[in-house]
Amino acid sequence: MELKEELKRKAGEKAVKYIKDGMVVGLGTGSTVKYTILKLGELVKDGLDIIGIPTSIATEKLAKEMGIKLGSINDYQVIDLTIDGADEVDRNLNLIKGGGGALLREKMIAHASKYEIIVVDESKVKSVLGDFPLPIEIVKFGYKRTMNVLSTLGCKPLLRVKNGEAYITDNGNYIVDCKFERIDEPAKLERRIDEIPGVVEVGLFVGLANKVIVGKKDKIEIMTSSGDSL
Numbered sequence: 311m312e313l314k315e316e317l318k319r320k321a322g323e324k325a326v327k328y329i330k331d332g333m334v335v336g337l338g339t340g341s342t343v344k345y346t347i348l349k350l351g352e353l354v355k356d357g358l359d360i361i362g363i364p365t366s367i368a369t370e371k372l373a374k375e376m377g378i379k380l381g382s383i384n385d386y387q388v389i390d391l392t393i394d395g396a397d398e399v400d401r402n403l404n405l406i407k408g409g410g411g412a413l414l415r416e417k418m419i420a421h422a423s424k425y426e427i428i429v430v431d432e433s434k435v436k437s438v439l440g441d442f443p444l445p446i447e448i449v450k451f452g453y454k455r456t457m458n459v460l461s462t463l464g465c466k467p468l469l470r471v472k473n474g475e476a477y478i479t480d481n482g483n484y485i486v487d488c489k490f491e492r493i494d495e496p497a498k499l500e501r502r503i504d505e506i507p508g509v510v511e512v513g514l515f516v517g518l519a520n521k522v523i524v525g526k527k528d529k530i531e532i533m534t535s536s537g538d539s540l
């Protein structure tokens with residue numbers, strides 16, 4: 311296994327230790343949290359009883375294959391704990407998410423969660439967010455205008471394309487990846503982007519993560535928010 315993959319595995323697997331019998335658990339999306347879900351599948355086979363709430367169709371499929379019992383956010387409107395990945399993390403536990411296109415469901419589930427744990431490899435920890443182009447989910451209607459409005463905030467918006475076609479999210483929308491030079495005030499930028507008509511959700515997660523598990527070469531680092539109690 312290549313080193314980066316090994317660090318993802320380390321962080322992803324570590325997170326299952328916070329999952330307890332009887333919990334409703336939000337299941338994030340991506341190649342890091344995949345390791346959490348695989349491990350969780352083993353624990354479920356050994357008798358752990360939890361309900362998983364998937365954040366994407368891809369995660370729903372994987373969790374089903376692993377034999378994890380699933381529910382929806384409509385049936386479980388309060389989630390005990392969610393484990394998810396991120397594309398970038400700063401030391402204040404602000405995040406950029408949505409590299410895999412799942413940011414809307416991920417944010418809804420993070421918002422419904424009493425506790426959110428993020429799993430990443432060390433390359434994702436940055437002093438300032440913004441290296442990674444910020445994913446923004448927008449409706450198809452008037453998308454060119456929405457992209458122009460986004461550019462007035464100081465970024466270069468690029469419509470996400472997959473296999474030569476515009477990428478479509480699980481919710482039937484487009485994703486625009488917006489490259490900012492640096493994001494100094496994530497909370498302020500999140501609010502400004504959310505105010506633009508046509509924007510469904512932005513991949514900035516501010517004040518939602520309680521703990522970040524970082525897979526490093528020599529160890530696992532755990533970053534916690536103030537008031538963290540898990």
Ligand SMILES: O=C[C@H](O)[C@H](O)[C@H](O)COP(=O)(O)O
Nearest residue numbers: 340341342408409410411412
């Ligand atoms: O939309 C996708 C999610 O926000 C992912 O959690 C994020 O992109 C990180 O994914 P990965 O662990 O594959 O880098």
